[in-house]
Amino acid sequence: MMVIKRDSGWVDRFRSYQVILDDEVIGEISNGEEKSFDLPKGNHKLKLVIDWCNSNSLTVNNENDNSMSFECGSSLRGFKAFLVLFYVFSRPDEYLWLKQRTG
Numbered sequence: 001m002m003v004i005k006r007d008s009g010w011v012d013r014f015r016s017y018q019v020i021l022d023d024e025v026i027g028e029i030s031n032g033e034e035k036s037f038d039l040p041k042g043n044h045k046l047k048l049v050i051d052w053c054n055s056n057s058l059t060v061n062n063e064n065d066n067s068m069s070f071e072c073g074s075s076l077r078g079f080k081a082f083l084v085l086f087y088v089f090s091r092p093d094e095y096l097w098l099k100q101r102t103g
Contacts, residue, residue, distance in 0.1 A: 002039040002046075002060070005101075007073035008032035011084065017048040017055075017072065017096065029072070041065050046098065048072050053088060053095035060100075069101035 004019060006029045016028040019037060022044050029035050029048075039062050048055040055072060062068065075097050076084055087095045 001036055002062075002068045002070060003034060003036050004029055004070045004072060005034040006030070006032060007071065009074050009077065011074045011076040012050060015050060017050050020047050020049055020054075021045070039068060046070070048096050048098055050096065051088075053092040055096035055098040056093070058098055058100060070098060071101055072096060072098045 006017065008031050013031050016030045018025050019027045019029055019035075021037070021039075026037055027035065039060070041062055044060045044062065045057050046060050047057040058070075060068065073096070075094055076087060080087075
């Protein structure tokens with residue numbers, strides 16, 4: 001199993017991110033939500049998508065069938081919120097962020 005926690009922010013507040021595992025949509029996550037998803041054993045590619053923008057991809061190795069935790073959110077914080085069109089058209093792969101929680 002994996003748990004993903006999305007931070008709460010102004011940009012995309014009313015929109016969900018699609019959770020993509022191995023190029024397939026396995027669910028969605030809303031603003032400020034923490035949600036659990038099945039994570040089969042093995043190596044997987046995990047990323048988040050909204051429209052044509054997405055997060056970085058993480059390679060996830062779940063050989064021991066452990067629970068894994070991740071955090072995600074929009075890169076458009078503070079003054080970057082005014083750069084939304086710049087990110088959408090020139091940096092769509094940096095619009096969202098995704099990282100594994102430690103500890």
